Each structure stands twice: as C-alpha cells, then as structure tokens.
Amino acid sequence: MSAVAATIDQYRRQLRINRMGLWLFFISEAFLFGGLLVVRFYLWGNTRPELDQVIGLIVTSVLLASSFSMNLAETGMEYNDRKTFSRGLIMTFIFGLIFLIGVVIFEWGLIPSLYEGHLKPSSGVYGAVVFAMTGMHALHVITGLIFIAIVWNLGRKGHYSSERHWGVESCAIYWHYVDLVWIFFYPALYLIGHVAH
Amino acid sequence: MAAHSRTRSAAYRRSATVALVLALLTVIEFFAALYFNSIVILMLMALFKAVLVLNYFMHVSRLWTPDEEGHEA
Numbered sequence: 001m002s003a004v005a006a007t008i009d010q011y012r013r014q015l016r017i018n019r020m021g022l023w024l025f026f027i028s029e030a031f032l033f034g035g036l037l038v039v040r041f042y043l044w045g046n047t048r049p050e051l052d053q054v055i056g057l058i059v060t061s062v063l064l065a066s067s068f069s070m071n072l073a074e075t076g077m078e079y080n081d082r083k084t085f086s087r088g089l090i091m092t093f094i095f096g097l098i099f100l101i102g103v104v105i106f107e108w109g110l111i112p113s114l115y116e117g118h119l120k121p122s123s124g125v126y127g128a129v130v131f132a133m134t135g136m137h138a139l140h141v142i143t144g145l146i147f148i149a150i151v152w153n154l155g156r157k158g159h160y161s162s163e164r165h166w167g168v169e170s171c172a173i174y175w176h177y178v179d180l181v182w183i184f185f186y187p188a189l190y191l192i193g194h195v196a197h
Numbered sequence: 198m199a200a201h202s203r204t205r206s207a208a209y210r211r212s213a214t215v216a217l218v219l220a221l222l223t224v225i226e227f228f229a230a231l232y233f234n235s236i237v238i239l240m241l242m243a244l245f246k247a248v249l250v251l252n253y254f255m256h257v258s259r260l261w262t263p264d265e266e267g268h269e270a
Contacts, residue, residue, distance in 0.1 A: 019260055046236070057227055064223060068216035071254050075212060079205040169256075176254040183246045186223075187239040191230035 011164065018166055026177055033181050036133050040188050048193040049126035051107065051118055056190035059102035060182065066095030067179040070148075074172040077155070080162040089152040092175065096145050103134050126196065133185055140178050147171045215253045222246050 073088025109117015
C-alpha cells in the first residue's frame with residue numbers, strides 16, 4: 001500500500017469513528033431533552049401556558065431557515081463552492097442570533113421596557129418548565145453559534161477542502177440537531193393542550 | 198465540469214425542496230393545533246419533520262454507508 005493510500009485509509013477510519021462519536025453524543029443529549037419533554041407532559045398534561053403564538057411561529061421559522069442555510073453551506077464545501085459555504089454560514093449565524101434574541105428578549109421578557117414576557121421562572125410549573133426547556137435549548141444554540149464562528153474562521157483561512165471537511169460536517173450536523181430538538185419542543189410548548197388560565 | 202455543476206445544482210435543489218416541505222409542515226402543524234388540538238397528530242407531524250431532518254440534513258445514513266457522498270474519505 002502506498003503512503004497516499006495509507007493516509008486516505010487512515011482518514012476514512014478516523015472519519016467513521018468521528019461520526020460514531022458525534023452520534024453517540026447526540027443519543028446522550030436525547031436523554032436530556034427527552035427528560036425535559038417527559039417533565040412537560042407530566043406536569044402540564046393536556047394544558048399549556050399562554051405564550052405568544054406569533055413569536056413561537058417566527059422563531060421556529062427562523063430556526064428552520066437556519067437549517068436550510070447551514071445545509072447550503074455544507075453542500076457548498078462538499079462541491080468546493082466557497083462563496084456558498086461562507087454565505088451559508090454567515091446566514092446561519094444571523095438566523096441563530098435572531099432565534100436567540102426572539103426567545104431571550106421576547107419570550108423570556110428579559111428587557112421588559114421592550115417587551116413584557118408572559119412568564120417568569122417562578123410562575124409555578126408553567127414558568128419553570130418553559131424556562132428549563134427554552135433555557136437548555138438556548139444554551140445549545142449559543143454553543144452552535146460559537147461552533148459556526150470557529151468553522152467560518154477556519155474555512156476563511158482555507159482549513160477545509162471538498163475532500164476533507166469533518167469540521168464543517170460536524171458543525172452542520174450539530175446545528176441540525178439543535179433544530180431537531182426544537183421540532184419537538186415547539187408543539188410541546190406552544191401548540192399541544194388547552195391554554196391554562 | 199458540467200456534470201459536477203449539475204450534481205451541485207441538484208444538491209442545492211434537494212436542500213431547498215426539503216426546507217420548503219418542512220416550512221409547509223410547520224404551517225400545517227400550526228393550523229392543525231388550532232382546529233384539532235390532538236397530541237397524536239402534532240407528535241406524528243413532528244416525527245415526520247424529524248425524519249426529514251435526520252435523513253436529508255443530518256445524513257444519518259452516512260453512519261452505515263460512510264463513503265457515499267461528501268468527503269473523499
């Protein structure tokens with residue numbers, strides 16, 4: 001086996017291990033988010049707090065758009081289309097930031113002079129669950145944003161190629177996981193059950 | 198070169214189609230909650246959306262077919 005073939009073979013093996021490691025991490029995270037969902041259904045049953053439906057729909061759409069732009073960025077790198085890669089990552093970062101602002105400033109009401117939130121963490125089971133679920137998710141969004149910034153910077157310096165871009169792939173998969181969690185959190189928080197008064 | 202460009206365009210198109218379907222499902226989910234308010238329907242829709250994301254955006258199948266696309270690997 002030539003030196004080049006040996007290097008490629010080693011990279012293949014490493015890539016398989018990396019992917020498996022990332023998915024095992026997701027499985028462990030699923031227990032965390034799954035636990036929060038169980039708490040929601042146990043404590044709220046078929047009720048829900050009165051949350052702003054418009055904000056819920058907007059932040060969900062924005063996160064969905066961010067998944068699309070992230071996929072464009074990853075596909076761009078796969079095909080050596082660096083302009084799409086860079087633009088896609090920047091758009092994903094902006095969408096992610098809008099999502100975070102939508103949740104923190106509007107849903108949480110962190111700046112009451114700008115928007116009075118509906119709930120406080122101390123507002124009984126409703127406040128506690130809403131803040132636990134959105135808080136844990138927001139923490140992952142922040143991590144994702146940092147990850148995106150790092151990958152964008154490394155990509156700008158030419159760290160990735162169409163053949164070798166595990167950093168881009170892992171960042172994209174992580175971001176889609178954040179979206180995946182919200183796919184279940186959105187109906188659980190905003191849609192399922194009757195509004196409790 | 199032309200074939201490369203075609204496959205790239207096809208990949209972008211597929212990405213846009215999946216995003217469009219997800220957006221449509223989100224809107225349907227919203228109105229389904231207004232008119233039916235059924236946990237089963239809403240969770241099934243969420244599950245379907247999750248499968249789309251897992252398959253097309255997260256490339257879960259690469260776990261068992263690692264060299265399928267993307268990396269030269």
